[in-house]
Amino acid sequence: MIDVKDKKSVCVSGLGFIGLPTACVLATSGYSVLGVDINPEVVNHIQSLKFTLSEPNLQLLLENAITSGNLKISTKVEAADIHIIAVPTPLTSDHKPNLSYLNIAVDALIPHLRTRDLVLIESTLPIGTTESMAQKLHKYNPEIYIAYCPERILPGNIVHELTHNDRVIGGINEDSALKAVNFYKSFVHGDIITTNARTAEAVKLAENTYRDINIAYANELSMIADHLNVNITELIHIANKHPRVHIHNPGPGVGGHCIPLSPWFLASSTPPLTQLITKAREINNNKTKWVIEKIRKTIKENNARVVACLGLTYKPNVPDLRESPALMIVDALEKEAMVLRVDPYFPDTIPLQEAIAKADLLIGLVAHREFQDIASHEITGKMLLDFAGVFE
Amino acid sequence: MIDVKDKKSVCVSGLGFIGLPTACVLATSGYSVLGVDINPEVVNHIQSLKFTLSEPNLQLLLENAITSGNLKISTKVEAADIHIIAVPTPLTSDHKPNLSYLNIAVDALIPHLRTRDLVLIESTLPIGTTESMAQKLHKYNPEIYIAYCPERILPGNIVHELTHNDRVIGGINEDSALKAVNFYKSFVHGDIITTNARTAEAVKLAENTYRDINIAYANELSMIADHLNVNITELIHIANKHPRVHIHNPGPGVGGHCIPLSPWFLASSTPPLTQLITKAREINNNKTKWVIEKIRKTIKENNARVVACLGLTYKPNVPDLRESPALMIVDALEKEAMVLRVDPYFPDTIPLQEAIAKADLLIGLVAHREFQDIASHEITGKMLLDFAGVFE
Numbered sequence: 151m152i153d154v155k156d157k158k159s160v161c162v163s164g165l166g167f168i169g170l171p172t173a174c175v176l177a178t179s180g181y182s183v184l185g186v187d188i189n190p191e192v193v194n195h196i197q198s199l200k201f202t203l204s205e206p207n208l209q210l211l212l213e214n215a216i217t218s219g220n221l222k223i224s225t226k227v228e229a230a231d232i233h234i235i236a237v238p239t240p241l242t243s244d245h246k247p248n249l250s251y252l253n254i255a256v257d258a259l260i261p262h263l264r265t266r267d268l269v270l271i272e273s274t275l276p277i278g279t280t281e282s283m284a285q286k287l288h289k290y291n292p293e294i295y296i297a298y299c300p301e302r303i304l305p306g307n308i309v310h311e312l313t314h315n316d317r318v319i320g321g322i323n324e325d326s327a328l329k330a331v332n333f334y335k336s337f338v339h340g341d342i343i344t345t346n347a348r349t350a351e352a353v354k355l356a357e358n359t360y361r362d363i364n365i366a367y368a369n370e371l372s373m374i375a376d377h378l379n380v381n382i383t384e385l386i387h388i389a390n391k392h393p394r395v396h397i398h399n400p401g402p403g404v405g406g407h408c409i410p411l412s413p414w415f416l417a418s419s420t421p422p423l424t425q426l427i428t429k430a431r432e433i434n435n436n437k438t439k440w441v442i443e444k445i446r447k448t449i450k451e452n453n454a455r456v457v458a459c460l461g462l463t464y465k466p467n468v469p470d471l472r473e474s475p476a477l478m479i480v481d482a483l484e485k486e487a488m489v490l491r492v493d494p495y496f497p498d499t500i501p502l503q504e505a506i507a508k509a510d511l512l513i514g515l516v517a518h519r520e521f522q523d524i525a526s527h528e529i530t531g532k533m534l535l536d537f538a539g540v541f542e
Numbered sequence: 543m544i545d546v547k548d549k550k551s552v553c554v555s556g557l558g559f560i561g562l563p564t565a566c567v568l569a570t571s572g573y574s575v576l577g578v579d580i581n582p583e584v585v586n587h588i589q590s591l592k593f594t595l596s597e598p599n600l601q602l603l604l605e606n607a608i609t610s611g612n613l614k615i616s617t618k619v620e621a622a623d624i625h626i627i628a629v630p631t632p633l634t635s636d637h638k639p640n641l642s643y644l645n646i647a648v649d650a651l652i653p654h655l656r657t658r659d660l661v662l663i664e665s666t667l668p669i670g671t672t673e674s675m676a677q678k679l680h681k682y683n684p685e686i687y688i689a690y691c692p693e694r695i696l697p698g699n700i701v702h703e704l705t706h707n708d709r710v711i712g713g714i715n716e717d718s719a720l721k722a723v724n725f726y727k728s729f730v731h732g733d734i735i736t737t738n739a740r741t742a743e744a745v746k747l748a749e750n751t752y753r754d755i756n757i758a759y760a761n762e763l764s765m766i767a768d769h770l771n772v773n774i775t776e777l778i779h780i781a782n783k784h785p786r787v788h789i790h791n792p793g794p795g796v797g798g799h800c801i802p803l804s805p806w807f808l809a810s811s812t813p814p815l816t817q818l819i820t821k822a823r824e825i826n827n828n829k830t831k832w833v834i835e836k837i838r839k840t841i842k843e844n845n846a847r848v849v850a851c852l853g854l855t856y857k858p859n860v861p862d863l864r865e866s867p868a869l870m871i872v873d874a875l876e877k878e879a880m881v882l883r884v885d886p887y888f889p890d891t892i893p894l895q896e897a898i899a900k901a902d903l904l905i906g907l908v909a910h911r912e913f914q915d916i917a918s919h920e921i922t923g924k925m926l927l928d929f930a931g932v933f934e
Contacts, residue, residue: 277770302784316783343780352772356763356781360789363759363818370818371748377812378669380744388735389748391708392694396788397752420769426755426762429821 157182161230161262163255165192165223167407168272168301169236171208171308177215179337184230185223188254196223207309229262232333236272236301238407245414247276256283260290268295268329274354274408275300276415280347284322296322297330298347300354305406306468316340320350358412359427364398365409366430369437372400372537376444383542402515402537403438403475405464410434410473438475441537442482445513448535449486457483458500458509460540461516462493469495476515487511494520506532514540549574553622553654555647557584557615559799560664560693561628563600563700569607571729576622577615580646588615599701621654624725628664628693630799637806639668648675652682660687660721666746666800667692668807672739676714688714689722690739692746697798698860708732712742750804751819756790757801758822761829764792764929768836775934794907794929795830795867797856802826802865830867833929834874837905840927841878849875850901852894852932853908854885861887868907879903886912898924906932 158181162173165187173185187193199213215221227233237251252273259269269287271280280298287294298320303311317334319342321327327344334342345353368386375382386397404410413431417424449457464474471477483489490505495518502521506512506528514521514536521540534541550573554565557579565577579585591605607613619625629643644665651661661679663672672690679686690712695703709726711734713719719736726734737745760778767774778789796802805823809816841849856866863869875881882897887910894913898904898920906913906928913932926933 277772318780341783343783345776345780348770349772349777349780352767352770352777353780356777356789357784357787359763360759360781360787363755366818367752367755370815371751373815374808374812375744377815378740378744380669380740384737385741385744385748388710388737388741388745389752391733391735392749395749395752397748416766420766423762423765423769426758426818426821426825429818433818 158232159184159230160232160234161186161227162234162236163187163227163258164235164237164251164273165196166236166238167305167308168303169234170196170212171205171312172234172236172272172301173221174208174211174215175309175312175337177218177221178211181220181232183215183221184228185221186225186227186258187223188225188258190225193223193225205306205308211309227258227262229264230267232268232270233259233263234270234272235259239273239275239411239415240407241411241414245417247279247415247418249275249279252279252283256286260287263287263291263294265291265293266295268297268326268333270330270333271296271298272301274358274412274415275351276418277348277351277355278419280320280322280351284347295326295329296347297326298322298350299330299334300350302354302357305465305470313337314339317342318350318353319344320347320353322347352416355412355416358409359416359430361398362404362409362413362434363426363430364396365401365404366433368398368400369403370433371397373437373440383539399539400437400537401475402441402479404434405473405475406470407472438478441475442479445479445483445511445535446486448511448533449483452511452533454487454511454533456490456509457487457511457513458490458492458505459483459513459515460492460502460505460521461514461518461538462491462499463495463516463518466517466538467495467519479515494518503528511535512541514538516540550624551576551622552624552626553578553619554626554628555579555619555650556627556629556643556665557588558628558630559697559700560695561626562588562604563597563704564626564628564664564693565613566600566603566607567701567704567729569610569613570603573612573624575607575613576620577613578617578619578650579615580617580650582617585615585617597698597700603701619650619654621656622659624660624662625651625655626662626664627651631665631667631803631807632799633803633806637809639807639810641668641671644671644675648678652679655679655683655686657683657685658687660689660718660725662722662725663688663690664693666750666804666807667743668810669740669743669747670811672712672714672743676739687718687721688739689718690714690742691722691726692742694746694749697857697862705729706731709734710742710745711736712739712745714739744808747804747808750801751808751822753790754796754801754805754826755818755822756788757793757796758825760790760792761795762825763789765829765832775931791931792829792929793867794833794871796826797865797867798862799864830870833867834871837871837875837903837927838878840903840925841875844903844925846879846903846925848882848901849879849903849905850882850884850892850897851875851905851907852884852897852913853906853910853930854883854891855887855908855910858909858930859887859911871907886910895920903927904933906930908932 177183284296372382490500511533569575676688764774882892884897903925
């Protein structure tokens, strides 16, 4: 690693799932960091250290960063050598990228920018956005370095992935790329790959869309297999013994804030060219409805009264409910039967053993590792519906 | 390997891409083999050894099998301990499985079946077909063993893949599976995985469809990248550095007799449930049309007069033109310019260097390894269009 830690200042805009851990990692890597969020509640919570963070190591990292004085938190941007923008870029209700937070963050930056500052955008973006933002910034000061550096991490292990994953850096020009590489090299252990801004934007979207399409295939296959009386788990297990085949795992839908959004970002630039991509989104959404119907039918046909739903999160082994299809399914079932919500990542839910004892019908929605130990004698005589490989 | 080679007799129905090499391998593995094809021309050609076979080792294997007397060729089925059906199962013009050859082969078998004979189907089948065929056969003799054992090989290396790939065996019942396992174990070195007939049918279709969908994604992405001015090769190269991402290579479409058919076989059983699968087929077909349009536009805009098309086959490094999109593209261009067809696997085509020298526009359609040595100075000043990574 190149040593550039002469107490350079970094201002991180957006203190969410990416911005906060990034600010903490930088503060403990020798930078003087200002973390900015326009939401005063978020700022107060972080400042008072009352945040309960589920990510391993993050709570301690945050405490160290703040007590050392290397991390300050504010609602206002200040001048800094390096600006990182990690604000959310959600979707509008009609599946278009909503760049409001990004625009607010960029506008807030402008009065504080100095010649040779480095501006890094980490938010997921539609292709061409970094170039537009660069045009805006360069109007005020043409000697600003700008690069797009998408985060590529999985929730559940953020601090490790932030520092150990490979990074892609898309410079708006070669000098910008070089400046960005030197900065990331100071705290990233993974490889750093450089390209232009458009390609870096496309890489992030293409990666997530790859996963969405392959999950959509697994989900479509699971519905076909159900219809044709073929065991989907066995089918995929055998097909994947083929050296050139890697079918993903089906589930009750696709959640989280990453995979379901990127395909729409790709589609926003080139709607007539993204038919497979939008079809995959449709299939993954339909899978959730299909699961609800399947459960409803089973409840009705078997007169089930008490239903235990195993797993609420959008993926296994994290306490993360963002856009969780499991949660949508559980909510939809409330009208059909007495629903017992079971999730070891949420202590207020029903304990597993109690739910198994009370329920007529057990429904597998998320394959948390805590469910792996369910013994077959515990579920003897219970009806089972498994959409996530929970009972295997 | 278990030694069951007490000169058991095998009758192989269908002497095409799979049946003939299978018959040869069995004849040289100690079986007494009768190869049957209803086409007398095929039978005559094979008997006279006038067949020119492009597959490595197959020509020699065939000569040995026939001269040793272990392989006989005929238009008529005879009694045998083991019957293998390897007839084509093509598509009708409206994308439905055409099982005529299969039905003819099964009907031809019936008069010759004896108690405890083993019937193995290797053709690609819609899910449930083996069960239907078994019902038909069991009407005549309920003591026939029946299993579905899809071939899973790549053209270009058939003899090696036949004996070294893992095999999936789907028995119509457990005894059938066991009988089939013992037979394949006598000449297959790969693992043998057993399941029921429906699942084995689904595995074969799901494997090919996985590849079709992933190629469709790569093809869709290549059109998006073209529209947004992003280099598709660089995009995929960087995205695939992500440990959980494996985007396939785009191309001018999908050809051959395997991948483009299986999705329709899946769709035939459950049309409303196969929307992603049929959309992927549409994208892969549209990619061919998109390539033609792209070339037409380039020819017009640049007044190109002589166009060299590099590659004619449906995939690299084989002399196989079946359903080749490259060939469709080349044919479509005949009206637009003088077209030089270049393919080292077909000696009658124009030699590469000559075509490069004469053409204004070079078009990469198939990445044969023979094209890897094109030096950059040879193509200086030529217009290039590359749809298959030929000039990289």
